[in-house]
Amino acid sequence: MKFPRRTTVVFMGILFWFLITIGIFVNSHVNMNKLKESSIEAAFLNAEVAASLIAQNFNQKASLISTFIQSVGKEFHSNLSDAEIFSRVRSISIPENIIQLSIVDRYGRFIASNISNSSESIDLSDRQHIRVHIDGISKNDLFISQPVRGRVSGVYTLQFTRSIRDDGGRLLFVLVASVPISDITNFYDSLKLSSIGIVSLVGLDGVERVRSGKQEQFGLNIKDTQKFRMISAANFGRYEGISYVDNTYRFGFFKRADNQPFAVVVAYDSQYVLSNYLIFKIGRNKSDLLLSLLLFIVVALAMLIGSLALRSSEEAALRRASETEARVTEAIRQLPGTALLLIGHESVVLADTIGDHESLSYLIAMIEKNIPNYVSYKDSSVATERFILNGAEYEYIFGISRFRGEDGRREDLPKFIVFILDRSESRRDEMRIYFLSKLASLGEIATGLAHEINQPLSVIKIAAQNALAGIRSGKDKQHASEKLARIEAQTVRMAKIIDHMRIFGRRSDAEAAPFSASDAVLGASGMMASQLRLDGIALNVLRACEPDLVLGWRDQIEQVILNLIQNGRDSIQGRRVRLGSDFEGRISITCRVDFAFIVIEVHDNGGGIPADVRPKLFQPFFTTKPAGQGTGLGLPLSFGIIRDHNGTIDARNGKAGAIFTIRLPAVTSSA
């Protein structure tokens, strides 16, 4: 037997090396494609979170301005002279972000603004944002103009306009609030997206209102682009392709604002996305571990042939991997209030710039526990969690993506990647705005209260005068005592209104504590049970839900349920008047757990809420009950309480009557 010749060994070695090299190239190529996919996926997800945030922010801005204009509109009527209009406009306190508030008459003639009155008549009737109201295209809705450059200031503004109409729908005025574009772009900037892409607010009329990120250029009409057709066809979606702005290929997401005909587009530069393999390590290190083990053996063999080149190229690949990983963490570090999390058999925080680690750990535990709920049907989703920890309120938005590129059979690989955005600060800002608006509505409440108190006062005054007149003219005692009884009853009514008001304005001093929602339901129904029996109304509390802990103030939730039961009873009694007294009244209360919420429903068979009443349901002092029976505060009070509990309350009609649904965030008993 012969030993193989030296040339054969060398030949075999070279062949082996050649095959291995091809193998590495192929593997690397496949891996690179997977990485590319993951990076793009991460960019889409990130853009989805950003676009949702921005759309929400825009909605909030627009509705605040819209409400402001509407309430200001009540100050004006057609009998005012121009000078009176000017002095009224001047006397209004205008939110900071509105740099000018103008009033235009029904023909499009500028009358006055808070800055100037019309010394010369300026005809604005050719402006689109005035025209839409004159032509009646935009009924009472808010219209947001294309960007306009101020003649003097040079500042770009959007004109938020609304019509003021009389009861017959005739146009009286158009109110114009000028809001500088920077007011909107400041929010984009705070998200720090503009350095890596474009953020754009596109009207569904095809005109771009505000853009941030690339050269400042506003008012572009993109109606005929492929992109716009995509945006106008769906409420949200992924955005991919060559940008009309600068011919850059982009990945992103667009989302329509809920209440306004606008969409937000967040589109990242493809170059940025692809050069920052955000999830590089995840796809790479574990699977490469096996490969490098294999390589190690191969290399050992190859070393026999003296091929050092192979080893050095492997080292280079690993070095590139760790460099890229560093770039990823660096990228996250530049985005304040964000974190990147991997969830597998254990969770790893890859990078984070969220200062508050206690709340972050709390959130991560929450995500780990609930992850099947977030991504049960799809590969990725965006979710929001709010919670209160150590007395502070937190809100996080996060995108979760099922980890792609692996078959999921391997236990040691991460299963999900989560991109977390800390919204706690803006949530607290929103709550501040909410309390401010609560303060603002105090004016409205004061007016309503004066009216409500005035009603019994009017009865008392005339009854007292009648009593006096009766005594003077020698009427019998019976007459006077009837009057006094009536006066007394009216004072009871006044006390009731004041009592309700006290709860309405109250911000409980006690700290929020977890309590059982079922207990609150049982407490409230217990209070009403005997009264309802007397009224001949059956009250069913259908099973308590489990778990049922919510965070807040039990007495307040009891108050809400009490109000709803009373409303149900009143509507049943109203129905009895129409259908006869043998109509069988029924109120039932159910409780169930819907994922992260405890849902309490109060059903009655009182016939439901008339369509014209529904929009005013939660408005203070609105009541359909006979004078003296309802204060018109029960539902607004309930609304405020539920809102304070971070929950929602709404009403709909079922088959037999109204259904009020309360949703309160559930807390886990360990919290």
Add this chain to the structure above:
Amino acid sequence: MTSGTDSEVQMDLILIDDEAEFLEELAEALKESGFNPLNFTRAHDAIEYLEQAARPSIIVTDIRMPYMDGFAFIDAVKEKLLHSDTRFIALTGHGTQADEHRAIASGAEIFLRKPISIIDIVNAIRDIW
């Protein structure tokens, strides 16, 4: 049916307010002053009556009422051209300036703020009778 104490013209006096007890007291006071008012707690009912009334009325109406408020009521009566010399006195619980302007603009001749005194309402009615 009704007559003012010092009037030759035959007119009805109509009171509209969603507050039944207020209406009752007001009617009692006005009867003591020699009027014979008709009460309605709902503006709709008053319109129904006016549609078949044989003569013009003086109408004392509350402004803030559920379902149909005083402004809408005055407009509806004017629109239907029910007796062109029908006159209006508007009452409100808490009148803003704008409300007063609006009431006058819509055709109410006198605007009274609640709580009213019997003497004020009697004078107001006599003024325009």
